Amino acid sequence: MVGIHKDRVNEFLGRIGQVDAQFGPLSGIATAQRRLCWAHQIVSSLRRISYTDTLLMRGVDPARCDPHSGIFDPVRGALHLQRHGQLDEAVWLTFILTHFGKHAADEWKLAGNVYGTFGAGPVWTFTHYSADPNAFESMLTANSGRLADANVSGSFSNHRKFQSKKPQAIAKTFRTYYAWQTEFGGFRERMIATHASVGQEPRAAFDALYNSMKGVFGFGGGRLGRFDFLTMLGKLQLAPITPGSVYLDKATGPLAGARLLFFGDREHHITGRALESRIDALDEVFGVGKQVIEDSLCNWQKSPDVYEYFRG
Incomplete structure (x- = not known):
């Protein structure tokens, strides 16, 4: 090593x-x-x-946010957005990178294809999605054949390998996640509401957010999606939280x-x-x-x- x-x-x-001595x-x-x-x-x-x-100590090329770019990297992209005062966009991109994950071979291909309409259309930023969620769902349906072909679309990461690439499943995940992020207005407002409810201790805030995501399709029914998403928010300093x-x-x-x-x-x-x-x-x-x-x-x-x- x-x-x-x-x-x-x-x-x-x-x-x-x-450990062996302590537990027997x-x-x-x-x-x-x-x-x-x-x-x-x-x-x-x-x-x-x-x-x-x-990464937190390095500069970030703006192209890292662009799914049409050959250097698209949503982890770095989220950092760039946060540094430019776009918290909701940064959290949204963190959701996308968590949902699709980084595949061992395809890397961010699937995330980039859905986020960027397979290179042929709009980028589904938080702002763009907010304006017309139905158009996003129509885009998925129009590209159902591409989604079904892993050679074209790319694949989920190992952590997300049981998620469906059917348009209706992806649409439901995005729809229910968007409802979670915007329940109080935006992510900043959700954090304010969380702190008002449980205080500002990072572990308590993490736990409250973890429990609040039960309604997010593809995340709330299990634990890995929620855990990975929230720990990434903490690591990228998008939220003052840490798992307890x-x-x-x-x-x-x-x-x-x-x-x-x-x-x-x-x-x-x-x-x-x-x-x-x-x-x-x-x-x-x-x-x-x-x-x-x-x-x-x-x-x-x-x-x-x-x-x-x-x-x-």
């Missing part, structure tokens, strides 16, 4: 030993090989977050990792809700944040004995 945080593997091996011998990390593998996954998760931290929990209820990969860690069995019957406090407590040992804990466990359980790098 090379790059930032690579020198922390031994540090995390020591902390994994502390854990069957999932009974071997040195498994401990090493998990330590490497923790480092990989930290590096992914550090990448966003690095791994939110294991309705989780898949992170829950399998938690079960494997504590019981040596990905399919153990224990629920995510029952395990959540124990996994949250791991951050008291590691001090890396809840997102790193859940991401590293998710990736570790895929290959617990041999380290593999996963993009997410």
Whole structure:
């Protein structure tokens, strides 16, 4: 392993030993090989977050916002919009990048095609979508054949691979998400209302926003979409929020990792809700944040004995 945080593997091996001592011998990390593998996954998760931290210190080309550009990158694009006082546009683009995700091979192709009408029409910015949501839905229907052909449209990321590319499904996600962002007027107003309700503590605000997204189609029924979206808002400094929990209820990969860690069995019957406090407590040992804990466990359980790098 090379790059930032690579020198922390031994540090995390020591902390994994502390986990084992604190909770009792854990069957999932009974071997040195498994401990090493998990330590490497923790480092990989930290590096992914550090990448966003690095972007915050760099300039951004405006073309990063343009889906018709060869350098379209909605993560950088959201930063550019935020820096130019366009908070609603930045949050909207963060929703789009989260919903479609960055595919291992296609990268931002699917997000760019939908956001930019397959290179042939308007860009569906927050402002443009607000003016005519029905036109957006008509655009999706007109391009249903392109959406169905992954070679043309591109594909969802691994985190979003179970989402549908049918026009009505995408339209419903956009429609219900837009209703969420604009419920109080705009995103700034939603944050004001959240702070008025639960206070300004970042973890409490994150939890309130997480629970408020239950009605967003493709996000609210599970937990990964909401978790990824809100953590990205925090990482990009679009909202003063941070997760205070791994939110294991309705989780898949992170829950399998938690079960494997504590019981040596990905399919153990224990629920995510029952395990959540124990996994949250791991951050008291590691001090890396809840997102790193859940991401590293998710990736570790895929290959617990041999380290593999996963993009997410």
